[in-house]
Amino acid sequence: MLPPAAIINDGNVVFDSEHHIEHSNSVIKSTSKSSVLHRSLRSDPLRVVQASGNYIELSNGQRILDATGGAAVACLGHGNKRVKQAIVQQMNEVSYCHSLFFASSAAELLAEELISSTNGHMARAFIVSSGSEAMEAAMKLARQYYTELSPPQLQRTKFIARKESYHGTTLGALSMSGHVGRRALFEPTLLHNISRVAACNAYRGKRPDERDDQYVARLAQELDGEFRRVGPDTVCAFVAEPVVGAALGCVPPVPGYFAAMRAVCDKYGALLILDEVMCGMGRTGTLHAWQSPLIGVAPDIQTIGKGLGGGYTPVAGVLANHRVVDALRRNSGAFSHGQTYQGHPIACRAAFEVQRCIREDGLVANVGRMGALMERLLRERLEVHPHVGDIRGKGLFWGIEFVRDKRSKQPFDPKEGVAMSIHELGMQRPYNISLYPGSGSADGTSGDHILLAPAFNVSESDVELIVDLTARVIGDFFDKKGKRC
Incomplete structure (x- = not known):
């Protein structure tokens, strides 16, 4: 049994076990x-x-x-040799350049690879260094989208996410998360414009006498009710993991769930953000988890990470669809967000080679x-x-x-x-x-x-x-x- 200090395993901290501690x-x-x-x-x-x-x-x-x-x-x-060689080659070309002033061939190659893999659903890729950063960027992009519309919808400042979810460890991403253990210590500092509905967890949430379609209808009704409770025209997006990772332990949705959630979002003019940092980039059997018939809908904004670069460099990203990108292009012409290491050439080149290996090796x-x-x-x-x-x-x-x-x-x-x-x-x-x-x-x-x-x-x-x-x-x-x- 673990000592009292190890009561909560939040997945981010590895607590000491009894044999590691001297009393x-x-x-x-x-x-x-x-x-x-x-x-x-x-x-x-x-x-x-x-x-x-x-x-x-x-x-x-x-x-x-x-x-x-x-x-x-x-x-x-x-220790993949192809990826190691690609990193060395990129270092011989350029290791770092500031994205405010310059572009790199590595970033262009990776973005083209990612966008083409969505069969035209997504329009642009924004490359960062971690899944938490990706979620922060996705939240800001969703908010900015509504300020760029004509007329702007400035009242849209809220998000709806799910219980028992995890979207990152920075304060914005942790605010989006529903994982009680990971939120607990920082609860007083988290954002208050995010509410949550039940996750789609058939093992825990589906009633014994309930069919899949009935369960989906009940969850859709709950989401619809939450939109109406917080004000349907104040919500930027509904945020969910297609297959829930660390928070629930690889829980897939029941058939029809995401189509029903998409319909509620469309009803109230909100965006759908899918967090594929853990479950995406091939992990669940399709390159993007939403490409599986089980999910069946494309998001407006998508976060990716982990399997994007395979751990060879710190890299993650945000994909935005044409609806979002076109709104920014018609108005300000820019995403009002930037980070020192966004589009880092070495990270992008490593990720591009990882994705080539995945594609070429089937x-x-x-x-x-x-x-x-x-x-x-x-x-x-x-x-x-x-x-x-x-x-x-x-x-x-x-x-x-x-x-x-x-x-x-x-x-x-x-x-x-x-x-x-x-x-x-x-x-x-x-x-x-x-x-x-x-x-x-x-x-x-x-x-x-x-x-x-x-x-x-x-x-x-x-x-x-x-x-x-x-x-x-x-x-x-x-x-x-x-x-x-």
Whole structure:
């Protein structure tokens, strides 16, 4: 069991476990000797000394199977030679130029690649350094769109998002998020112009006697009611993740959900912003998650990240459709937002090469094939486990939710730190596997889950090994937990 300091695992902080902490007269002593402000100040993380393919080698001699790509980032695995060569080539051309004065061929190549991949739905790409920055830019772009209309709709200052969501760690992006644990410490400083409706989470939200279409109709009615409650002509956009990542653990929508949400947005003249930072760029089986028939609608504004650059450089972006871009072009002719490192040449060149690898090697198709295998094996190995409540996901993006009681879906007490403990067990010998933990999937505070998000180029044997190790970690964890209890 984790100590009181580790009650909340917000996914951004890795809290110390009991064996990492020395206690003396109830005072916690730090074993950290680092000058880095690590996510924990009490002990230093193990250092990575080498990474190649699906494996990370640590300073203690362990070789860890990276089954999550970090945070669903390393979509090509580690050490890709093509990407490394592209980065060097770009450095020989130009490493940095200020986007206020200059353009770079790398930024143009990446933007062209991204826009063409949307089959004409999107018009321009805005490249930044992180998913949080992308969401900040998307919020500002949505607001500016309404000020550029003729006549301008200056009263539109509000956003509607969803509960149990996560859109970034900066104050604006965190304000958009509904993740209770990640918001808690900063709640007094967050924006007050954002409200939330229920997420589309069939496992937790759909009634036992409810059909999918009835569930969708109920959620659409809730969104419609929220528009009317806050003032339908005051809302800039509805914001949602097509497949919810860290906050809920890879929860896909039920069929027809996003079409219904789009209809409500259109009814009141609001934009639809889809946050694909974690679930996009091939992760769920189509390059853009909204291109899946399960989603079925194109957004007005889209955020992308993680799989965009595969972790080779810090890079993320915003895609805007013709409706938004044309409004700015007709009026001010500019997006009133800029950052020092936007369109960074090295970041763009690395991301462009990652996207070329994905396209030329047919990796999105491989995501679909290996994702189907992963789903089948996970269900075979874990669906009957008494503490596995739900297995859900899409492509190579799978979540496993844990419950104390399978029939009632009762979650574990957050104080037990189940998801983080499973992650920590997996990191130990003989398992040597990285599993991504999360919490709050039941009600924003309670509810434990882990994510699996391996590289897009995994093989059948890779998937079999990942599922085998994951099942063994989960089985052994609950066996030991049962004996302790």
